Amino acid sequence: MSTGTQQRAATSTNWIDQNGGIYVVGIGMHAYQFPTETPYTQLGLTAVRAALVDAGLRWDQVQSAYVGTAAIGMATGRVMLRHLGSTGLAVTQVENASASGSFAFRQACMEIATGMSDVVLAVGVDKHGDGRRAANKNGLESLSDTANLPPVKFAMMARTYLRERGASVAEMAAVAVKNHGNAALNPFAQFRKPRTLDQVLASPRVVGDLTVQQCTPRGEGAAAVLLVSGHALKRLGLDAKRCVRVHASVAGSDREETGYGDAATELVRSSAQAACEQAGIAPTELDLLELHDAFSIEELLYTEAIGICEPGEGARYLARGDSQIGGRCAVNASGGLIGMGHPLGPTGIGQIAEITRQLRGEASGRQHPNARWAMAHMIGLGSVSIAHVLSTAH
Incomplete structure (x- = not known):
């Protein structure tokens, strides 16, 4: 056993x-x-x-x-x-x-x-x-019109991550290359065209080091x-x-953060850990992981936070091919939010559909071999999170 x-x-x-x-x-x-x-x-x-x-x-x-x-x-x-x-x-x-x-x-x-x-x-x-948000109707004056906008927030988190990890902008952009490549094999994806690293980096800049092809479409x-x-x-x-x-379903919301952007990452870490504990597996046993990658930096942050690789190893995990289809744990085999798209309402259920195809062995053209355990993880505006763990019937 x-x-x-x-x-x-x-x-x-x-x-x-x-x-x-x-x-x-x-x-x-x-x-x-x-x-x-x-x-x-x-x-x-x-x-x-x-x-x-x-x-x-x-x-x-x-x-x-x-x-x-x-x-x-x-x-x-x-x-x-x-x-x-x-x-x-x-x-x-x-x-x-x-x-x-x-x-x-x-x-x-x-x-x-x-x-x-x-x-x-x-x-x-x-x-x-x-796209109206309740936060814009809370009756409170904001110190900044942009600080809480997701692209700005994740661009700032990206700068911190790249500096602290000693990683390059190209290593972050490689997330988008992988996920656009996966989406090109997915008949349900919004983007069906593979992208090279040069194309990702040369696409119009959104904010900071994030270019258009490193951000999810709506x-x-x-x-x-x-x-x-x-x-x-x-x-x-x-x-x-x-x-x-379905072996686990765990939801939560953020706690007070000690550093800018820490709350979202800690929220991912705690919910994923609780889901794995509920399912009775270690994160390293996951064969498939569908996660929120509205911006490329998120995949690097969250693969570390969830525990499929060690802290500081996110960019190298990707570079080694460990998160590719056929690697140790296929991350966003669907194409993720960057490649498959992010219509909001369907996104989390679309993750479950992709995982089900993969665990059945029916993901033609993008099948991850011998998949048994999978996690679907989502966040909402960086303040709520939810994780599900699924497996083949046994």
């Missing part, structure tokens, strides 16, 4: 293992894309219908739905899902910035674990909205997953070999 298996045996009373465990049984996507006139209902229903087909389930078997969205408006889910049929299911809308879809997935997991439902949908859908799209309790798998006649099990 492996160490991870022994640890899991000792924590079998974990809430996430109740009701026979939680399994991803169906996934669906609408490709991420730049803003169009396509109605959000078409985006979302494309993903939901694909997930139903993938799972082999009927719409009237779904008992509850959680809808992650950040920019569309009130009652997004009910307006969209009624086109599949008015079955009376419960519909809950979830908004938590970039992590909206991730939190919708967590709520679906909790409903299954409590035994309230056996079949739950988590769907994320968004179109590019006005757009639209949808992602959906169907979750089923372990107790219902056999009754529903589902193929257990294609199921992916």
Whole structure:
């Protein structure tokens, strides 16, 4: 018995293992894309219908739905899902910035674990909205109009990281080269074109050392997953070999920081550590990691914080090919936010869909070999975080 298996045996009373465990049984996507006139209902229903087909389930078997969205408006889910049929299911809308879809997935997991439902949908859908943030309506005067803007914040964090680690701007830009390359192999990605290091560095500068191709685009799209309790798998006649099990779901928010930018990194570290502990594995056992890389520096910071490499090793881990598909742990095999895109609502659920394809061995053209353990990690505006650990069914 492996160490991870022994640890899991000792924590079998974990809430996430109740009701026979939680399994991803169906996934669906609408490709991420730049803003169009396509109605959000078409985006979302494309993903939901694909997930139903993938799972082999009927719409009237779904008992509850959680809808992650950040920019569309009130009652997004009910307006969209009624086109599949008015079955009376419960519909809950979830908004938590970039992590909206991730939190919708967590709520679906909790409903299954409590035994309230056996079949739950988590769907994320968004179109590019006005981007208004609650922080701009708090009634307080700001000392700076730019200090809390994400590009400025992460550009300053990048300068600190590169100085303290002795890394170069080119080593940071290599994150974007890798992720654009992965996205070029992903039919659901917003960017489908590989980029060279020279192209990444020569693209227009956004702020500091961050260029356009080192920053996530905004757009639209949808992602959906169907979750089923372990107790219902056999009754529903589902193929257990294609199921992916959820072993951990951990969420948190930032604490007071001691240095500029430290809160976000510490938030990633603490949530990822708690998720690995809940799953009973070490971070170094992860084969796949999908994380928030809205800016290239984040991947270097977070691979260290999560623990797949040692502190100070992020740039070298990438340079050695350890985070490539086929390396020690494929980081953002989907293309990440930089390459796949970041529509907000769908992003976290899209991570789950990518991990499910990989763990099933169905990620044609970008398959990471022998993948067994994976983590999906998201942050929302640097102040909330959420981590999920999944594995092949065993």
